[in-house]
Amino acid sequence: MLSIVMPWLYAPWPEAREKGIIEMEIDGDTLRALLAGLSARYKAANVDFQPINPTTNDLDFDYDVLVNDKNYVVLAGSLDAKLKDDDNVKVKILWRWDG
Amino acid sequence: MLDKSELTRYNRQLVIPDFGEEGQRKLKDSRVVIVGMGGLGCASATYLTAAGVGHITVVDFDTVELSDLNRQILYWEEDVGEKKVIAAQRKLSKLNPLIQITPVSTKITEENALSLIDKAQVVVDGLDNSATRLIVNSACVKQKMAYIYGGVSRLRGMITTIIPGKTPCLACLSPEGVGGLGVLGVTPAIIANLQALEAIKLLIGHSPSLAGKLLLFNGDDMKFQLLEIKRNESCPVCSPLYTG
Numbered sequence: 001m002l003s004i005v006m007p008w009l010y011a012p013w014p015e016a017r018e019k020g021i022i023e024m025e026i027d028g029d030t031l032r033a034l035l036a037g038l039s040a041r042y043k044a045a046n047v048d049f050q051p052i053n054p055t056t057n058d059l060d061f062d063y064d065v066l067v068n069d070k071n072y073v074v075l076a077g078s079l080d081a082k083l084k085d086d087d088n089v090k091v092k093i094l095w096r097w098d099g
Numbered sequence: 100m101l102d103k104s105e106l107t108r109y110n111r112q113l114v115i116p117d118f119g120e121e122g123q124r125k126l127k128d129s130r131v132v133i134v135g136m137g138g139l140g141c142a143s144a145t146y147l148t149a150a151g152v153g154h155i156t157v158v159d160f161d162t163v164e165l166s167d168l169n170r171q172i173l174y175w176e177e178d179v180g181e182k183k184v185i186a187a188q189r190k191l192s193k194l195n196p197l198i199q200i201t202p203v204s205t206k207i208t209e210e211n212a213l214s215l216i217d218k219a220q221v222v223v224d225g226l227d228n229s230a231t232r233l234i235v236n237s238a239c240v241k242q243k244m245a246y247i248y249g250g251v252s253r254l255r256g257m258i259t260t261i262i263p264g265k266t267p268c269l270a271c272l273s274p275e276g277v278g279g280l281g282v283l284g285v286t287p288a289i290i291a292n293l294q295a296l297e298a299i300k301l302l303i304g305h306s307p308s309l310a311g312k313l314l315l316f317n318g319d320d321m322k323f324q325l326l327e328i329k330r331n332e333s334c335p336v337c338s339p340l341y342t343g
Contacts, residue, residue, distance in 0.1 A: 008272045008313075010327040048324045055320060061255060062315055064275075093313075096250030096257050097278035099137040099227035099287060 002083055004038070005090040013045045031065065031072060032079040034089060051091060066090040105197060109151055122303040127153040129302040132219040134158050134207060134235050136183045138170035138287030139249050139294070140225025145173065146295040148191045152302065154199045158215055159183045160206040170284035207231050212238035221298045222246045228278055236261065236269035240337045247297050249290045252280040254318030256290035259309050259328065260297050263340055266311040267328050270336035286318055
């Protein structure tokens with residue numbers, strides 16, 4: 001089982017709130033499949049969390065992703081990098097600081 | 100009590116149900132501090148002034164530069180070189196001479212943050228860096244004062260309303276990201292007007308819509324996303340409010 005670290009965002013469906021973890025199956029073994037699966041799970045809970053931008057088909061400018069503390073862009077295949085069972089995936093939101 | 104001039108000036112908002120003369124009187128008696136008078140601060144100050152917030156303090160240390168004019172709509176070419184808060188006070192007072200605008204030309208530091216926001220009901224974010232925002236966040240948590248964060252870059256922006264003791268504070272969210280990515284002028288105007296709307300709701304006693312929520316604006320695709328954000332129970336800044 002891999003773990004997803006996303007401490008800033010609630011998973012608003014009851015099982016996640018009760019257990020404190022998100023359990024889901026994903027259609028594929030890549031980072032892209034994981035993010036798409038997360039997005040679909042949130043969408044089912046009426047939360048528009050869309051880390052993959054549908055226009056660019058790449059990670060959206062509002063997010064960044066680390067796999068085992070390495071930025072996804074340095075992984076072979078980047079978003080299409082294969083994930084392993086014990087990987088740790090951190091999804092970060094990039095805050096806006098300009099005014 | 101509103102006089103005849105005020106009844107005329109604010110007529111279009113006085114007729115709004117749940118706002119009315121009582122809401123206008125509350126705005127008139129309100130005190131707001133806007134920290135940072137760049138693209139965000141100029142826009143929120145303009146609309147809070149027009150709405151009739153009775154006392155607005157504008158804080159910024161900087162002077163107007165030509166490169167500010169694409170987004171900092173209170174400053175014109177003739178103002179280049181002048182202190183931002185002085186130019187802002189002059190323009191805002193012309194827009195609405197019935198309210199009080201207090202300019203404070205200083206850098207916000209850990210030492211002066213508490214005194215700068217003293218007596219305000221709401222602090223509106225117009226800053227341009229993370230370090231000062233975290234200083235203001237910390238001061239607002241200490242004073243249990245509402246802080247409306249807004250930030251932009253390029254065609255993206257985000258906003259959340261922080262109510263200490265009830266919602267996550269900025270430090271809870273371990274905010275990351277870099278500044279200096281460029282800003283299209285309309286982006287801060289969009290975010291700042293949402294900040295002004297949240298401020299007005301708070302000031303007239305309505306529930307803010309973005310408490311505990313992060314609104315993301317994506318001007319590339321013209322999308323808004325609303326995310327529910329989590330408090331960090333071991334946040335070094337706000338967790339004492341929950342344990343003490």
